Amino acid sequence: MKNIRNFCIIAHIDHGKSTLADRLLEMTNTISQRDMQAQVLDDMDLEREKGITIKSHAIQINHTHKGEKFVLNLIDTPGHVDFSYEVSRALAACEGALLLVDATQGIQAQTISNLYLAIGNDLEIIPVINKIDMDGAMVDEVKDQIIELIGCKPEDILLASARTGVGVPEILEAIVERIPAPEGNPDAPLQALIFDSVFNSFRGIIVYYRILNGSIKKGDIVQFVSTGQSYGADEVGILKLTLDPKPEVRTGDVGYIITGIKNAKEVKVGDTITLASNPHPEMVQGFEEVKPMVFAGIFPVNTDDFEELRDCMDKLQLNDASLTYELETSQALGFGFRCGFLGMLHMEIIQERLEREFNQTVITTVPNVSFVAYTSKGEEIIVNNPAEMPDPTRIDRIEEPYIRAQIITKPEYIGNIMTLCLGKRGILINQSYLTTTRVELVFEMPLTEIVFDFYDKLKSQTRGYASFDYHPIDRRDSDIAKMDILLNGDKVDALSALIHRSRANDFGRKLCEKLKELLPRQQFQIAIQAAIGAKVIARETISALRKDVTAKCYGGDISRKRKLLEKQKEGKKRMRQIGNVEVPQEAFLAVLKLDD
Numbered sequence: 001m002k003n004i005r006n007f008c009i010i011a012h013i014d015h016g017k018s019t020l021a022d023r024l025l026e027m028t029n030t031i032s033q034r035d036m037q038a039q040v041l042d043d044m045d046l047e048r049e050k051g052i053t054i055k056s057h058a059i060q061i062n063h064t065h066k067g068e069k070f071v072l073n074l075i076d077t078p079g080h081v082d083f084s085y086e087v088s089r090a091l092a093a094c095e096g097a098l099l100l101v102d103a104t105q106g107i108q109a110q111t112i113s114n115l116y117l118a119i120g121n122d123l124e125i126i127p128v129i130n131k132i133d134m135d136g137a138m139v140d141e142v143k144d145q146i147i148e149l150i151g152c153k154p155e156d157i158l159l160a161s162a163r164t165g166v167g168v169p170e171i172l173e174a175i176v177e178r179i180p181a182p183e184g185n186p187d188a189p190l191q192a193l194i195f196d197s198v199f200n201s202f203r204g205i206i207v208y209y210r211i212l213n214g215s216i217k218k219g220d221i222v223q224f225v226s227t228g229q230s231y232g233a234d235e236v237g238i239l240k241l242t243l244d245p246k247p248e249v250r251t252g253d254v255g256y257i258i259t260g261i262k263n264a265k266e267v268k269v270g271d272t273i274t275l276a277s278n279p280h281p282e283m284v285q286g287f288e289e290v291k292p293m294v295f296a297g298i299f300p301v302n303t304d305d306f307e308e309l310r311d312c313m314d315k316l317q318l319n320d321a322s323l324t325y326e327l328e329t330s331q332a333l334g335f336g337f338r339c340g341f342l343g344m345l346h347m348e349i350i351q352e353r354l355e356r357e358f359n360q361t362v363i364t365t366v367p368n369v370s371f372v373a374y375t376s377k378g379e380e381i382i383v384n385n386p387a388e389m390p391d392p393t394r395i396d397r398i399e400e401p402y403i404r405a406q407i408i409t410k411p412e413y414i415g416n417i418m419t420l421c422l423g424k425r426g427i428l429i430n431q432s433y434l435t436t437t438r439v440e441l442v443f444e445m446p447l448t449e450i451v452f453d454f455y456d457k458l459k460s461q462t463r464g465y466a467s468f469d470y471h472p473i474d475r476r477d478s479d480i481a482k483m484d485i486l487l488n489g490d491k492v493d494a495l496s497a498l499i500h501r502s503r504a505n506d507f508g509r510k511l512c513e514k515l516k517e518l519l520p521r522q523q524f525q526i527a528i529q530a531a532i533g534a535k536v537i538a539r540e541t542i543s544a545l546r547k548d549v550t551a552k553c554y555g556g557d558i559s560r561k562r563k564l565l566e567k568q569k570e571g572k573k574r575m576r577q578i579g580n581v582e583v584p585q586e587a588f589l590a591v592l593k594l595d596d
């Protein structure tokens with residue numbers, strides 16, 4: 001155990017995490033140059049079929065340091081804020097972290113948020129400035145930023161180029177010398193922390209864990225503490241370039257277990273594995289059920305395809321346990337699902353996967369966060385869908401989720417960012433200069449304000465010179481109203497939105513204008529109205545017109561005429577009939593396309 005080191009690499013996006021991991025694997029001959037190439041060329045699906053995604057989960061490196069053999073387990077962490085819970089669990093499986101900072105970019109928002117997670121897990125931090133080979137490298141300035149941030153000595157900071165390999169041997173040396181060996185009792189009952197899992201269509205779910213105490217043997221009956229389920233350990237082993245089966249995995253080590261589980265829901269990141277016959281009395285600290293943050297409806301474009309969509313959702317959930325869904329019916333869109341996502345990125349990924357892997361064309365409705373309504377009778381109602389909002393006369397108060405947002409930028413953009421964030425109901429909590437050219441702003445803001453387009457606005461307001469990260473903090477009282485959209489007097493439930501009352505008029509007006517652009521003219525006049533309760537707050541009108549697609553063909557050619565009419569019919573399939581109005585698919589997402 002004294003010759004084991006468990007570590008991870010934390011960095012802002014594109015600061016060179018994968019490249020450094022490649023170099024570490026190459027220099028320790030964990031992967032030969034030839035395999036390295038082959039791996040890079042492997043596509044994701046193939047990688048998944050084989051049950052290996054070497055660099056994205058964990059890999060064991062054998063390294064000889066001053067004549068002594070060491071086992072280094074590199075645990076990878078997901079990059080995006082939507083998955084920050086998984087990052088924190090991966091960090092909990094390590095004793096140390098390489099904090100990688102791009103010499104041309106300096107410290108960015110994710111550098112800091114990941115660093116805080118690492119410090120929270122008591123990890124030994126090894127700061128590394130990467131990309132020193134680049135012309136724009138500002139080594140001294142970035143050094144100052146790091147010293148300011150973590151309070152280390154200048155000589156503790158390593159300089160490297162993951163591209164050329166310069167400084168990588170020193171990184172290996174620092175991993176061995178600075179990161180402590182794991183502690184734990186090999187004779188105690190098994191206690192292992194699940195930090196990741198992957199779905200393999202042949203073998204079921206492969207669970208990755210770090211053993212804190214005891215050991216796990218092939219054939220053991222193990223128990224997952226949070227679910228209480230027991231399984232036989234069909235195979236256990238360590239993670240090399242491929243899965244490397246072993247009769248036993250011991251204290252301090254990182255390994256995998258295959259038990260034939262087919263449903264991702266049974267495996268929870270952060271859960272503890274123990275032995276059914278001799279359970280460890282304690283769970284590993286810090287387990288949380290991951291809660292979805294953003295909700296939206298997903299409906300088939302064609303109502304007849306509902307059963308097929310249900311099938312696809314079931315399959316998708318088998319390998320993405322963080323996706324939640326339940327049946328939703330909409331007058332406008334028929335049967336579909338109200339889905340919960342970890343964040344907007346997660347929502348995009350799910351939509352993409354439904355389209356690419358399952359060949360489904362879906363309509364996604366306006367996303368919203370989860371509100372809590374308290375009725376005057378003292379009931380607490382969770383509102384994940386505008387339709388679930390109780391009648392205003394019954395509501396005592398409503399709470400909405402808040403986040404803490406952290407933005408790092410250049411001082412010249414402070415003004416723009418202030419205007420943007422205060423306009424989004426943000427409260428400035430802290431402003432501090434990391435160096436003279438880099439400032440960190442911390443705001444508390446309602447989550448609902450950043451769901452739609454906050455990040456795009458931030459980028460445009462700062463010409464890309466801002467990095468952003470956020471974490472949920474709490475729920476606060478808020479004046480939320482349900483706004484409905486009516487087309488010729490018919491309420492379109494799929495276009496309803498939950499919105500802060502101060503925003504409603506402006507939002508209603510813009511949404512009506514946008515819908516006017518998106519709805520095709522029809523043979524009759526269409527009134528578009530936004531209303532809160534019975535009160536109409538905005539209105540637009542589309543005048544009547546018969547769109548004669550055959551007008552272009554002067555007389556004669558009947559076959560051409562027929563073709564055009566056919567085409568028009570095709571186009572209609574992507575429309576939904578609401579009352580007497582036809583609504584194209586993109587109108588349901590109009591809210592995401594509103595400009596200022």
Ligand SMILES: Nc1nc2c(ncn2[C@@H]2O[C@H](COP(=O)(O)OP(=O)(O)OP(=O)(O)O)[C@@H](O)[C@H]2O)c(=O)[nH]1
Nearest residue numbers: 013014015016017018019079130131134161162163
């Ligand atoms: N010049 C130079 N380029 C580097 C170095 N390290 C990484 N890069 C380049 O920087 C880009 C980002 O590197 P990645 O290793 O993909 O970064 P990452 O942190 O893994 O990025 P994500 O996976 O998106 O989080 C790539 O184009 C690399 O080739 C370096 O030391 N020098």
